[in-house]
Amino acid sequence: MEIPNIIIAVDGYSSTGKSTFAKMVAAQFGFLYLDSGAMYRGVTLAAMEAGLVKEGGEIDLPALEACLKDDPDLHFRNIEGETKLFLGSRCIEGEIRTLAVSSNVSPVSAIPFVRNFVDERLHLFSEGGRVIMDGRDIGTTVFPNAEVKIFMTADEKVRAQRRYDELVAKGDTPSFEEVLANLKERDYIDSHRETSPLRQAPDAYVMDNTFMTMHEELVWMLGLLQGKFNILEGALSC
Ligand code: DC
Numbered sequence: 001m002e003i004p005n006i007i008i009a010v011d012g013y014s015s016t017g018k019s020t021f022a023k024m025v026a027a028q029f030g031f032l033y034l035d036s037g038a039m040y041r042g043v044t045l046a047a048m049e050a051g052l053v054k055e056g057g058e059i060d061l062p063a064l065e066a067c068l069k070d071d072p073d074l075h076f077r078n079i080e081g082e083t084k085l086f087l088g089s090r091c092i093e094g095e096i097r098t099l100a101v102s103s104n105v106s107p108v109s110a111i112p113f114v115r116n117f118v119d120e121r122l123h124l125f126s127e128g129g130r131v132i133m134d135g136r137d138i139g140t141t142v143f144p145n146a147e148v149k150i151f152m153t154a155d156e157k158v159r160a161q162r163r164y165d166e167l168v169a170k171g172d173t174p175s176f177e178e179v180l181a182n183l184k185e186r187d188y189i190d191s192h193r194e195t196s197p198l199r200q201a202p203d204a205y206v207m208d209n210t211f212m213t214m215h216e217e218l219v220w221m222l223g224l225l226q227g228k229f230n231i232l233e234g235a236l237s238c
Pocket of ligand 1: 014015036037038040041105106109110134135136137138186190
């Protein structure tokens with residue numbers, strides 16, 4: 001199926017499976033996958049390692065701004081067909097997914113100069129199009145002209161269970177209540193912050209995947225692309 005070179009923006013609440021979905025679509029239809037949340041997590045990790053996030057979450061704003069101006073060399077690399085985030089020569093995909101980083105990432109990502117830094121990076125890595133990118137504000141702020149916008153949502157407890165399973169598989173030992181509380185807090189911060197709050201773009205297609213399998217998500221996407229780009233390939237006679 002021939003899909004034109006477009007940008008697909010995937011936004012939605014945390015743990016709705018945005019990145020799994022976007023990676024699957026990228027592999028199926030030959031798109032480059034970019035994870036904007038990973039970039040925010042990378043900035044958070046860099047800030048934590050530099051001692052700029054204090055106990056209790058207080059952030060040293062002037063020092064963080066100076067650190068980003070110095071360019072901490074956060075970049076994506078394609079490793080065997082998968083996009084991974086690097087800090088200099090170090091792959092930080094594992095470290096950016098710990099509960100410690102998850103607990104600090106929402107306040108860090110609410111800082112306007114952090115958002116500008118990440119937006120610039122995302123534009124740089126998307127040059128040429130044919131990209132699928134997931135995040136919170138891709139279809140509303142970063143790429144408001146994206147040809148296809150998807151907004152993902154799912155039941156809160158189902159999302160918390162997904163995140164819990166992911167953390168346990170990685171060796172973390174959180175309680176379910178802790179994960180649920182973290183998720184609710186992030187939902188609140190993400191949708192109430194002043195700069196680029198999480199919002200559904202008016203022209204986004206909404207996917208509630210509480211009861212959907214990955215295969216059903218892919219079929220949903222296939223239908224959307226076929227309809228949108230008129231590539232039904234003779235399936236209908238009218
Ligand atoms: O999708 P994620 O959980 O990896 O995202 C990590 C955090 O980054 C999340 O709390 C909100 C923030 N984020 C954002 O503010 N804007 C984006 N486009 C992507 C993520």
